[in-house]
Amino acid sequence: MKRNIAIVWGGYSSEIVVSAKSMAGVYSFLDKGKYEIYKVKIVKEGWTVEIDGETYPVDKNDFTFLCPQQKEKVRFDFAFIIIHGSPGEDGHLQSYFDMLDIPYSTCGMMASALTMNKFVCNNFLKNFGITVANSLYLNKDSKYGINDIANKLGLPMFVKPNTGGSSFATTKVKSIDQIQKAIDDAFGETPDVIIESFIEGREVTCGCYKIKGKEVVFPLTEVVTSNDFFDYNAKYEGQVEEITPARIAKDMTDEIQRLTRKVYDLVGAKGIIRVDFIICGDIPYLLEVNTVPGMTQTSFIPQQVAAAGLNITEVLTEIIENEFNGN
Structure with missing residues (x-):
């Protein structure tokens, strides 16, 4: 049946x-x-x-x-x-x-709540040696000064909904007079906001899943866009080049895959997750952890599954059946 x-x-x-x-x-x-x-x-x-x-x-x-x-x-x-x-x-x-x-x-309640909150998750992972961008957190009751934000994080900076995704209401702020509008836009999406320093580098993402007796870390995808950053149009309107496997050195690939496995365990993940990084020099900075990654025909995870020589139907069947096999 x-x-x-x-x-x-x-x-x-x-x-x-x-x-x-x-x-x-x-x-x-x-x-x-x-x-x-x-x-x-x-x-x-x-x-x-x-x-x-x-x-x-x-x-x-x-x-x-x-x-x-x-x-x-x-x-x-x-x-x-x-x-x-x-x-x-x-x-x-x-x-x-x-x-x-x-x-x-997906991940359970605690892991989902943790990873959904970008500021809390990144600072949690920072305690375990994961490198992240400098950031500030605002909620509706926060008192803040625009000049203080600019002095602390520098320009450009990113202003994002703290518990949002898909780059909705995310702004790359290049001048001090843009900061307030970016904050207002982000507050229009979620009740709290994260502001992060800009990290110049190459953006990559890595998927991973673990089931009973098996661990799979996928090949990395490199994200190349002519847009200011990997925004909604780049993600979903084709204004991006996604290269799987990423064109980076093997030792950096190995390091990012190691960090992805480490993050998976630290947050107590389950099912497929995707961890986004930006490589600045020889340092990979963690951007965020996605516990419900996109699963369109052209999303990163299906691309990485194919690049690993795996079948996406079989992978999803494994994840489902694992829940019934005393995982």
């Missing part, structure tokens, strides 16, 4: 448009001969399952649904979470599924 797999997509942030693309990617990758696959959309207006163009409400009490063609509720055996941002990347859904004893594809 096939397991029922829910691809959980949507979310409460601007990243819903990216989640929709990742959902389509995951749906195309999953083994339909092995699993019954359902698309479950979670938005603030409600939770629904789409079948043949019709939508049916999800019962949040037990994460089941009923459609007229079926006599019994459909119960999900596994949730493949592909919500970028809240509530799928910040620990909320993970806690919900933990309480219902439904296994899922």
Whole structure:
């Protein structure tokens, strides 16, 4: 009998448009001969399952649904979470599924909450020898001076939503008169903001997953864009060159793969994660940890899986089945 797999997509942030693309990617990758696959959309207006163009409400009490063609509720055996941002990347859904004893594809609640908060995560990892950019944290109650920020971090600098993603409301600030607007834009996306010093270098990203008795670290991808930085248009509108494997020396590749494995263990990760770095001189600076990486046909992880000579369908099957094999 096939397991029922829910691809959980949507979310409460601007990243819903990216989640929709990742959902389509995951749906195309999953083994339909092995699993019954359902698309479950979670938005603030409600939770629904789409079948043949019709939508049916999800019962949040037990994460089941009923459609007229079926006599019994459909119960999900596994949730493949592909919500970028809240509530799928910040620990909320993970806690919900933990309480219902439904296994899922991503990191657990604590790791998800930690990695979603860029400032907290980077400073946590800094304690273990991971090199990160200098940064400042602001919330709605923070008192700050524009000149003080510029003096501490220098120009240019990056202003980002602290718990956002996909480069929404992220600004590369080049002059002091741009700082306030960048902060206001970031606050429009999330209730807190991270401001980071600019690191000049080559951007790379590395995926990794671990299951019982097996560890896989993928080849690196190098990110080259003519845009000011790897912004939304570069990520999703094709204004970028993504080179897998990255054109960097073997010793630097080995070091970044080692750091990726270390980060995986330090944050207590599960499933596939992706860790982004920028190489300045001979030092790799960690940018951020992604516990729900993009999964479109052309996203980094599918690229890296292919470059490693692996099959994405088999990789995702391994991750799902690992949850049922006493991991």
